[in-house]
Each structure stands twice: as structure tokens, then as C-alpha cells.
Amino acid sequence: MSDAVTLPEEFAALAPYVAGWAHATNAERLHKRMSSSMAEVQDFYDAMLPRLEAALVHLDRFPLGGLPPAEETLYRLVLAAGEAAVAVEIYRAPTLPLAPDASRVKVYYANMDG
């Protein structure tokens, strides 16, 4: 429900991307990228790119690990932009040319989110 989506006010234009892209883990972000078309990844990337620096400046005012809910949502979009950037700037494709099935690869983090 888009009504439930809250983002910091100046980033409200990103609301349409929250449901698809605002995930908590690298594995979910990777899955979203791999299961999207290039047009979808490009569209998300294009929406994030002009706002990314401002988003980082805004979020850097809060401690990592202690973000208010709206900022947490924006933070997740920012991390997803990092994933989308690899598809757009490096591979020009959502998936890798020489890769095995993505389910064979597990990714997990420790102490990364404050």
C-alpha cells in the first residue's frame, strides 16, 4: 500500500520504488536485480542517480544502525542503488554473462549495518 510508504519528504518522488527495491539484505537486493528486466533496473537507477548524493548527505546526519523509519527506507533504497549500479555501469545487464544459477551462491553479512 503506497499510503504506508514513508520517505523523508524531499525524497517522496522515490516512493514508487519502495515496494520493489527497499530490502534489508544483500541477498534480497541481488535477487531483485537478477529477476528484473534491464529496463526496470535502468529505471530505478535513473531515479536514484540524481538524488543519491543528497540522500547520502541527508542520511549521514543519523547514526548507522539508528535510523528513523523513513530514513531506514531511504537507506535501503540507497543500498539497492549500489546493486543496480553494478548492473547498469558494469554489466549493462541485470545478470552475469558466465554465471551459474544464482541460487548456488549464498551471501551474508556480519556487523555491517551498525
Next chain:
Amino acid sequence: MAFTAAQIGAGTPDLGDAPLSLTPFLSPDYFAAEREQVFSRSWLNIARGCEVPKPGDFVVRDVEIRHASVLVVRGQDGEVRAFHNVCAHRSARIEWRRQGSCKLFSCPYHAWSYDTEGRLRGVPGLENFPTLDKAANGLTPIACEVWNDLVFINFAAEPPQSLREFLGGLLPFERDYPLADMDASATVEVAVVNCNWKVFLHAFLEAYHLNVLHGRSLGNTFNPPDNPQGDPLYYRAFGRHGCLTIGANLERRAGPMETLSQRHAADLLSTGGKARASAYEELGSGTRLLNPTGAANWALEGVVLFPNVMWLAAMGSCTLHKVWPLDLERSRFESITYYPRPRSVSERFARELRFALFRDTIVEDILNTEYSQQALRSGAKRHMHLQRGEIAIRHHYHQVDRVVRGETAHV
């Protein structure tokens, strides 16, 4: 540019240019000898001290080639120890979680319990075991030593040498490259890679393939225009171990988001940006272990930790690629990248983008090595040909071979 003798450190054996036999990748007897000579008598990196920061913290790790489940636990006395995760009663697996914290380990079968220092504490119905010697039936210890916050184990009842003797010339890395404050991590794990463990490890021991197999992802990252084949800047052997110095292409043009990431964090793929510049400055010129030639484009030292680890020591991050043999033609892969804990969202964003790229380059190595194993098995070729810049592979191949042949069991 060619890789020449001037780029090889003193103490590195001259191993010539002969083609290599494929037997070590295909022979069941060779694999059996690796189990007995290499993996049963070498120090193996199994965990980080920071994974078990407090008394009672533990991790459980498999070493399949030894059929072992290894329990690494910090005792109430603060010491890190390793044990076989096996109950003295009827050999059940005691701890089934991958990590956790406790005061007592309780066997899920009949509830025998053990303390964090390995002593057998509780036996339900003890009166029915009239001959049981509790003191002699604690957890079976595995030799365990810690260096630079890396926990190593050795399956030999009496290891042929101490961990410090085994590491030898690598010991100053603890001073030059302390891991203690790098305790944030991102791990890539592949449960089964269908190739011999050395085939997969060797995929991380040269930069010759980066512009080709990883042309999209790493093209022009480590291969500057004057060094298109990715020749190492330097190579040094340290006993069984080796150290490969790799340079970056500082002329590489990154896309806009990647450029932004290079402002906020440096890592082994950095080809520019403020974060790399200040990390390079911090590195200084005082160490001969990191950046031994003082190259402005230094990217990383790739330390081949005998037998099964490639440790990439870079500015701002380091990676441990560990390849664990499952059987002759199957391996498990674990790649752990360590960072200082991110201090801000922008640093965290940079980590995310740069790790996503690194993760993808690792994934690109999987199918290639699996097809190579199939091809090795096909009998189409009798040998492989290594170029001089693939010296780290030749050295590793040779060191494994020496141990397998029983020439010497230690460094």
C-alpha cells in the same frame, strides 16, 4: 612488459618453465595423500577470533576432507580452543548450530554435557556407567593457535611445527596489517563447486585472466595499458606460502555511482578516488611486506596461505578465499571480506556497491573452473602450461607436491 627475475624475491625457488602434469587434479591416490599429508598436518585457518569475542561464544565449522565437525569456542578463561564436535557417549554431533553462545554444551541425544573448556560435566544416569572415567572423556581437542586474530587448527596429534614456525616470514604481517579492527564482514559461500580444490584456488592466484574471463567486470581494473597481461608487480615465496603483489589501473574510468563510492571507501578494486588516495598515504613506505616495490598503483598483496587460502590484503578491506576439498572433484568455497565497521551511511553505501561488484567477479569463476575439471577429466590434454606471471600457481602446485611426496612435512 614481461615478468622477469628482478620481480622475484630472494628465497623463492626457481621452478623453471616446464609444463605441469594433470595428475594432482585427477588422481584418487594423490587426493588420499593430500588428506594425510597436507590437510592432516598443516595449520588450517578455520575462523576469526572476532567471531567468538566473549567467553562461551562458539562457531562450528566443517572440514569435510577430515570428516570433521570442528567446535571453536572461547572458554571462560578467555582462551580460544578447538574440539571435535563429537560426544564421548555414542559419537553424536553435540552442537548443531553454526554459531552461538553458551556455558554448557548439551548433547541432543542423551544430554551428556561439556563445559566451554571441553570437560565432561554431566552424565544422566551416571550410576549405570560403572567404569566411565569422566576426566578422560571430555571433548577431543584439536591443536589450535591464534595469529593476527586468525584462528588456525591442526589435526595432527603433535603438529610438526608451531603455527608461528609454520607462518615463518609472514609473521610481520601482524604488525603491518593487523586484522583486529576489521570485524565487519561480507561472505560469499558456494556449497559445492564441481572441481578439484586446487583448480578453484588457482583461479585466484593470477591476474592474467582478469581482462578476459572478467572482461566486463574487472577489465582494465588491475591491468594498466603498460601491463595488459596483469603481470604481478612482485612475487616472494615464504616457505610453503607465497605473496603476489598486484597493481591497479589508475587510468580506469568508473561510472557515476561507482565514482561516488570511491569517494567514501577504498578496497581491493579501487582504481581512484579520495578514499584510495588517503589510504595509500596512510600505508606509507615503511613496510616491505605491503607494496614491496613502492608502486603508486599498488592494489593488494595476495598471500597464498598454504594449503588452501588466498588472503587478499588491500587498503580498506581484506578477503580470505578458502577452498575446502569435499572429494577429489568437488570443493566448498567460502570467501570472506573483512572491513572496519562502516561509520556512516555513505561509507556503507560504498561498501555495498563495491562488494556487489566483487561478489559478481567471484561468481564468474565458478562455471569456468567446473568446465575445466570436466576437460581435465576428458583426457584431451596431458599437461598444462603456465606462463611466468602465473608463478604463484607454480609455487603452490610444487609445494603441495613436495608434501604429498613426503619430502618434508613442514615449512
